[in-house]
């Protein structure tokens with residue numbers, strides 16, 4: 001037993017921490033393991049946790065991490081938040097009340113095999129965030145937009161015609177089960193590595209055109225900015241402002257959701273923590289691949305674990321009160337959409353009058 005645990009402790013401390021939290025919070029958690037990833041003699045679990053309301057129509061927030069194995073900080077931020085939440089549930093009736101009216105879903109380690117190997121892709125070399133059956137409208141940037149040339153190059157989408165990787169499929173199935181029947185849901189997929197700012201991306205990844213929920217994305221952005229005017233760490237924007245890609249799982253799931261719930265509200269968000277800032281402050285990072293995606297200095301690491309708690313708590317409240325702040329009715333929706341276009345698509349407005 002010790003022999004089996006010891007390599008996991010070294011290679012995947014996040015999994016050990018997750019299992020300790022499951023032990024700590026068992027009474028509050030509903031635990032599902034739809035998949036194990038086999039690596040040699042090890043079987044790494046794909047955990048799906050749920051907590052809070054079991055009402056069929058409870059508004060739902062999903063927190064996702066570890067899609068890219070090297071971006072461990074996303075997983076660590078979620079685990080840190082879960083630890084605080086479980087501790088609050090021991091003494092704080094506000095936390096209990098909050099969860100009684102919403103559902104929280106957590107998939108902290110989507111790609112345990114990749115995280116074990118400290119690689120972006122899964123053990124088969126597939127980039128899970130390029131792996132959905134979605135083609136970009138315009139030609140995305142070479143390689144980074146997703147490629148089918150070789151699994152030995154980054155951003156490999158998988159072979160044409162092959163079914164999705166088991167991790168992608170397990171993520172899609174879990175989101176389908178939990179979100180597709182809901183009227184109000186938000187998901188936040190936590191990554192790191194791109195740019196100097198912490199970005200909150202909403203769809204599309206596949207297109208530079210506005211996505212159908214842009215009015216709701218705008219309303220949520222303004223809600224955050226008005227509620228936390230001094231918390232200006234986030235740049236809210238469509239992902240395609242940074243780059244477009246093939247195969248984005250959230251583009252795929254959002255399209256499915258719209259089919260299933262034409263009247264529902266679902267915002268699939270990605271938190272892209274800007275790690276170039278960490279590199280700028282400590283150029284030594286450039287020589288360590290892992291540290292390009294993860295803060296290594298202890299004070300910086302702690303600060304980043306704390307930094308996103310406000311966002312997570314905000315999203316818990318926001319999903320619960322979606323009908324209050326999302327623009328309802330034809331005129332408010334039109335106004336919000338117009339303001340969204342002015343903010344994020346000014347060229348588009350000018351060129352089309």
Ligand SMILES: [Zn+2]
Pocket residue numbers: 068071191192193
């Ligand atoms: Zn990523």
